[in-house]
Amino acid sequence: MKAYDNKHIKNVAFVGAHKSGKTTLTETMRYEAGLVKRRGTVEDKNTASDYHDIEKERQTSIFATPLHTEWRNYKINIIDTPGLDDFIGEVAATMRVIDTALVLINAQYGVEVGTEIIWNYIDKYSKPSLFVINQIDHKNADFDKSYTSIVELVGNSVVKIQYPYSYEGTQCIIDVLKMKMYQFEKTGGKPKKLAIPANQLEIAKKLHNELVEKAAENDDKLMELYFDKGTLSEDEMRIGIKKGMLNHQLFPVFCISALNDMGSGRLMGFIDNVAPAANDLKPEQDSNGIEIQRIPTAETSLFIFKTVYEANVGKISFFKVKSGIIKQNDKLINSRTGETETINQLFIMNGKERNAVDKLVAGDIGATLKLKNTETNDTLSVSGKIAIKPIKFPAPRITKTIAAKDKNNEEKLFEVLKRIQSQDPTVVVHYSNELKQLLVSCQGELHLAVLAWQLEHVYNVPAIFKRPKIVYRETIQRTASANYKHKKQSGGSGQFGEVHIKIEPYYENIDEPEGFSIRGKEIEKLPWGGTLAFYNCIVGGTIDTRYLPAIKKGILEVMEDGLLTGSYVQDIRVLVYDGKMHSVDSNDISFKIAGAHAFKEAFLNAKPKLLEPVNYLEIQLPEEMLGSVMTELQSRRAIILGIDTKGNYQILKANVPKAELFGFSSSLRSLTQGRGTFSTKFASFEAVPNAIQNELIKK
Numbered sequence: 001m002k003a004y005d006n007k008h009i010k011n012v013a014f015v016g017a018h019k020s021g022k023t024t025l026t027e028t029m030r031y032e033a034g035l036v037k038r039r040g041t042v043e044d045k046n047t048a049s050d051y052h053d054i055e056k057e058r059q060t061s062i063f064a065t066p067l068h069t070e071w072r073n074y075k076i077n078i079i080d081t082p083g084l085d086d087f088i089g090e091v092a093a094t095m096r097v098i099d100t101a102l103v104l105i106n107a108q109y110g111v112e113v114g115t116e117i118i119w120n121y122i123d124k125y126s127k128p129s130l131f132v133i134n135q136i137d138h139k140n141a142d143f144d145k146s147y148t149s150i151v152e153l154v155g156n157s158v159v160k161i162q163y164p165y166s167y168e169g170t171q172c173i174i175d176v177l178k179m180k181m182y183q184f185e186k187t188g189g190k191p192k193k194l195a196i197p198a199n200q201l202e203i204a205k206k207l208h209n210e211l212v213e214k215a216a217e218n219d220d221k222l223m224e225l226y227f228d229k230g231t232l233s234e235d236e237m238r239i240g241i242k243k244g245m246l247n248h249q250l251f252p253v254f255c256i257s258a259l260n261d262m263g264s265g266r267l268m269g270f271i272d273n274v275a276p277a278a279n280d281l282k283p284e285q286d287s288n289g290i291e292i293q294r295i296p297t298a299e300t301s302l303f304i305f306k307t308v309y310e311a312n313v314g315k316i317s318f319f320k321v322k323s324g325i326i327k328q329n330d331k332l333i334n335s336r337t338g339e340t341e342t343i344n345q346l347f348i349m350n351g352k353e354r355n356a357v358d359k360l361v362a363g364d365i366g367a368t369l370k371l372k373n374t375e376t377n378d379t380l381s382v383s384g385k386i387a388i389k390p391i392k393f394p395a396p397r398i399t400k401t402i403a404a405k406d407k408n409n410e411e412k413l414f415e416v417l418k419r420i421q422s423q424d425p426t427v428v429v430h431y432s433n434e435l436k437q438l439l440v441s442c443q444g445e446l447h448l449a450v451l452a453w454q455l456e457h458v459y460n461v462p463a464i465f466k467r468p469k470i471v472y473r474e475t476i477q478r479t480a481s482a483n484y485k486h487k488k489q490s491g492g493s494g495q496f497g498e499v500h501i502k503i504e505p506y507y508e509n510i511d512e513p514e515g516f517s518i519r520g521k522e523i524e525k526l527p528w529g530g531t532l533a534f535y536n537c538i539v540g541g542t543i544d545t546r547y548l549p550a551i552k553k554g555i556l557e558v559m560e561d562g563l564l565t566g567s568y569v570q571d572i573r574v575l576v577y578d579g580k581m582h583s584v585d586s587n588d589i590s591f592k593i594a595g596a597h598a599f600k601e602a603f604l605n606a607k608p609k610l611l612e613p614v615n616y617l618e619i620q621l622p623e624e625m626l627g628s629v630m631t632e633l634q635s636r637r638a639i640i641l642g643i644d645t646k647g648n649y650q651i652l653k654a655n656v657p658k659a660e661l662f663g664f665s666s667s668l669r670s671l672t673q674g675r676g677t678f679s680t681k682f683a684s685f686e687a688v689p690n691a692i693q694n695e696l697i698k699k
Contacts, residue, residue: 004361006277010076010272011320014081019060020083020105023061024259025132027040030350036048051065054457057453086443093305094305097365102130110142113674131253134255158253165197167183171184181196242275296325300382302380304377336378346366395681397680398443402438402464403466420451427440470659476609480606482500495587497579501595521534529568532555539578615655615658618651618680636660664678665678
């Protein structure tokens, strides 16, 4: 492949709902460009982008796959992305490095759930975008309905550049930018360019004028030309469309049949001539607020947006050249680690195929092998001082315990999970010391199924997944007092310590206790959350102050072990106000034991209460599905906090006990036909209802 400058490189993401035709369009574009002699198909399991075994098995994209093609002196880097919500992390990473989002719409269904979810990411980053209505030649295709659904999704900034038309028994596309009709053979390929038929001319002119107006709105000079001439030339319209796309205020609509190769060449031409390149976008700032110059003469910097491990190859790091020029054997410094990495090999990718190149310029996308200390979200640069803002991956939504089926593989399992997490940051792995369980969190049940498949078939470490325990907390609801005398005599020096304490619920800004002489206090924030307020109220030296740390240690050990369900205890004030000691037999261990036993007795008399974790839940869903989802939440002991509106969606906010969230992902998908999405995070610990507490204590 010849070298391209940054003005002739276009980075495009193919995004859209499941089965909208992204992978098929990728194959068709590469075929049209002459890069392959035969197109692969998803059904034949021989496409360039869906090359992983699990993608072939499930016949769907699971990973974002970089490819490239060439068209009329332009290089088009394509990233083919998954359409299923469980793999939205792949879309999040892709959005950070592409310049234009090409959103595919299945003409049979219009805007689907996957489209809506992905659009939220496109809109978040204000990426230039165009919509492509695919499968226009399908018997159930409905272009007008599909177009209307796009308008409902993004508003009136949508504009038709093409629409399908049946002419003399053939499939045609009328292009109102070029004011031509393209007529296709049944087998697709290169079309005939014809004049627009008389019965379509009025419609085409009306759409052409709308396109002229939309293009003129994005530039003051074009608006003046439009007022002067009453129209714009094709080149002037291209300028206006491009500016509208850059401002995220104009969204062109094309139509194609990717499967039958109709309209893909014209679409590639638009990407070349109109769609923005990297150097057209607003300058990016690094983490320090310094502007990154997307020019070849600037300091070389790379941003790692994806990491993959492949058998017989090892670690592959995918990057975008943010500035300068990267050459083979260049040495760059990782801004996070300070380590120097050598770019020993340099590639551009076509799925699993690697094509070696000598250099890549700012704006291009490439890959290298076996970087030692570099992971996804890292920046490499000559000085090591450039740090690109990291990708914000969506938080996990479901959590399961994980263990190797063969206990001898536990260590291997943990190492493999760390590797998977480096490839997919939406997978989060951690060991809970409190629960004594290894936990894995991800986006949903399908995401989890793919993880299980990888463990068994790629890494040969079959695993067992189970519902994790719930992290509870214990506290008290009223005041109680207790005392305990520890006495042990076994010849020689014995053990003696007597402690009198009062305990009460603790909360921020609590009034100081009355009726006690406070000699000292410690407000200790506990490692597991909550507080222990430990007061020295000893009068007359009945207990020497040197024994107070031992008393506190005994209390803390009980709080760590728990008394109701073995859960951590929190938010208690302890007043040590009396006791006895012995000049010979008293020691730290005696007072530690006495303090622990006194606390146990007082705790059990202070109306102990179990606290459960409550999560804040935010659900985005269509209005017509709000009632059924609210009913579901109420069955899960949720407290509805409010409802907001965002575009065509309702945002339902609620607090829900974490114990009630298991299986919610599947329930929401079923209730909303997959159109509802949610995010959740810990909110607080709240009291468990008495009936549930009694059941938990019995276990």
